[in-house]
Amino acid sequence: MANFKKVLVAEDSSVIQNLTKKVLQFQNYDIDSVKNGEEVLKAIETNEYDIILMDIGMPKMDGMECTRQIRALADKQKANIPIVAITGNAKNYSEEEFNNAGINEYIQKPINFDHLVEVVKKFTS
Incomplete structure (x- = not known):
């Protein structure tokens, strides 16, 4: 199980x-899941x-917003x-907005x- 890649699914x-x-x-x-951005931040604190x-x-x-907060964490x-x-x-956002937030792909x-x-x-x- 230690060799499994760990994925966090954030989806309401x-x-x-x-x-x-x-x-x-x-x-x-290996999957963990949460329902909002606040839960994402809590999950990455301990995992x-x-x-x-x-x-x-x-x-x-x-x-x-959650992505911006993750990108600003002190732990690189x-x-x-x-x-x-x-x-x-996706049509409501430009590629530049995704990039500026720190999203790798959508x-x-x-x-x-x-x-x-x-x-x-x-x-x-």
């Missing part, structure tokens, strides 16, 4: 969260992740965790799970 939709977990567990990833899949539209703290290893945005509203909803697995592998290999 239980359906998308559960599907994402199942698909990635099938690919031998090490290889990648974060970050929904942009979450309650309490959205994915853009945690500040540089690859972050992949997952959003149904995936449009509805999620193509084959593409999701490719992107996760790219950042965790």
Whole structure:
């Protein structure tokens, strides 16, 4: 189990969260999941992740603000965790806005799970 790459799924939709977990567990990833940006920040305080899949539209703290806060962390290893945005509203953001927030890549909803697995592998290999 120690060799499994650890993924944090930040998604307020239980359906998308559960599907994402199942698909990635099938690919031998170790998955934690949370429902908002505040929970992401708490999770990374006590855990090490290889990648974060970050929904942009979450309650309490959205994915853009959460990403900015992660990038500002004093712990450079945690500040540089690859972050992949997952959003149904990519057209509401420019590539520059994603880059400025510190997002490495984004995936449009509805999620193509084959593409999701490719992107996760790219950042965790």
